[in-house]
Amino acid sequence: MKVVEYISYLVLPMLILTIIFYGEKKKISTYDTFIEGTKEGFQVITRIFPTMLSVVVAINLFKISGAMELFVRCISPIITRLNVPGEVIPLGIMRSVSGGGAIAILSDTLKENGPDSMVGRIASTIMGSSDTTLYVLAIYAGAVGIKKTRGALWIGLTCDFIAFMVAILLWQK
Amino acid sequence: MNKIWPWIIGFSIIVGVFSGKIQEMTTCIFDSSKSAIETCISVFGIICLWSGFMNIAEKSGLLRKAEKIAYPMIKILFPELNRKSPAVGSIAMNMTANMIGLGNIATPMGIRAMEELQKENKNKSKLSKSMMTLLVLNMSSIQLIPTTVIALRASYGSENPAEIVLPVLIASFTAVISGIILVRIFGRED
Structure with missing residues (x-):
């Protein structure tokens, strides 16, 4: 674990060193080139922000209004038929929607059920095996100004569901 | 998104009204705008920084x-x-x-x-x-x-x-x- 951590911290500084070193070797005015490049970042942010805002507002409303709870309660009877423990359903939904929200639910689950219980293990695996689908889609598609993303959204959510089911199958006795 | 977004917002607000979460929703709308800009700002720096380094890597x-x-x-x-x-x-x-x-x-x-x-x-x-x-x-x-x-x-x-x-x-x-x-x-x- 320690070695892996060490390497992952080493990667970025080494990469920057390589870039600077190679630039100097090729006789490029690295500083000017750097400054010129950073300006592109501004354009990217102005393109991301509108999509980001729309997604964040919708998701937070969904959470706070109790709509998510209602949604979970509606689909629970169907999903528990697939041998899914009811405790992990809110996490499964939150995982695709909000990274911070999912961490909060995982913490609660680990505290209540214990990290080494079946539910605790399943929840940890769900958390680790997926990323925040909606956030990634908003940023990446927003950056290039593409609004027709329904196909990608469905594929992303299907992937999350597959990871969710595999996590449960792996830990269930 | 054009099809899903209005439904999520509409459904949430209606549920919110019925479950008496009106005040929370108003606060949430303001807070969300704030948190969206915070998220953007938190990636702003690294995006600019990285665009700069990538420009060097590209030109060289x-x-x-x-x-x-x-x-x-x-x-x-x-x-x-x-x-x-x-x-x-x-x-x-x-x-x-x-x-x-x-x-x-x-x-x-x-x-x-x-x-x-x-x-x-x-x-x-x-x-x-x-x-x-x-x-x-x-x-x-x-x-x-x-x-x-x-x-x-x-x-x-x-x-x-x-x-x-x-x-x-x-x-x-x-x-x-x-x-x-x-x-x-x-x-x-x-």
């Missing part, structure tokens, strides 16, 4: 070199991609950063890759197959060691916090492979 020809090395692997996942495409380098770096768990660095590289892919995209209003593949790789986690989860498990007194590493790998790889297959089946023809 370092990126070309990296592309040549990464191309054989990238080609398997992105068969539509041309050998000379400038997206190859960004995709390779986005994937590497994701695997070692540097999510913050992966995002600016992924955005850069999206921009390059958009230049080659024939229908600019829709996602190409390559773009969808890149999205799948970022939406499903390809991180090799889920450090945050392990740390959280340890903090709640797990006897073996890292025992989830293999299951996580199995679950995420199954999801990624399924995602790639789905893109191949349902993705738009280029």
Whole structure:
């Protein structure tokens, strides 16, 4: 674990060193080139922000209004038929929607059920095996100004569901 | 999004009114705008910084070199991609950063890759197959060691916090492979 951590911290500084070193070797005015490049970042942010805002507002409303709870309660009877423990359903939904929200639910689950219980293990695996689908889609598609993303959204959510089911199958006795 | 977004908002507000969460919703609307700008600002710095370094790598020809090395692997996942495409380098770096768990660095590289892919995209209003593949790789986690989860498990007194590493790998790889297959089946023809 320690070695892996060490390497992952080493990667970025080494990469920057390589870039600077190679630039100097090729006789490029690295500083000017750097400054010129950073300006592109501004354009990217102005393109991301509108999509980001729309997604964040919708998701937070969904959470706070109790709509998510209602949604979970509606689909629970169907999903528990697939041998899914009811405790992990809110996490499964939150995982695709909000990274911070999912961490909060995982913490609660680990505290209540214990990290080494079946539910605790399943929840940890769900958390680790997926990323925040909606956030990634908003940023990446927003950056290039593409609004027709329904196909990608469905594929992303299907992937999350597959990871969710595999996590449960792996830990269930 | 045009179809789903209004439904999520509409459904949430109606449920909120019936469950008496009116005040919370108003606060939430203001807070969300704030948190959206906070998220953007938190990635703003690293996106600019990385655009700067990438500009050096591009002008010096370092990126070309990296592309040549990464191309054989990238080609398997992105068969539509041309050998000379400038997206190859960004995709390779986005994937590497994701695997070692540097999510913050992966995002600016992924955005850069999206921009390059958009230049080659024939229908600019829709996602190409390559773009969808890149999205799948970022939406499903390809991180090799889920450090945050392990740390959280340890903090709640797990006897073996890292025992989830293999299951996580199995679950995420199954999801990624399924995602790639789905893109191949349902993705738009280029």
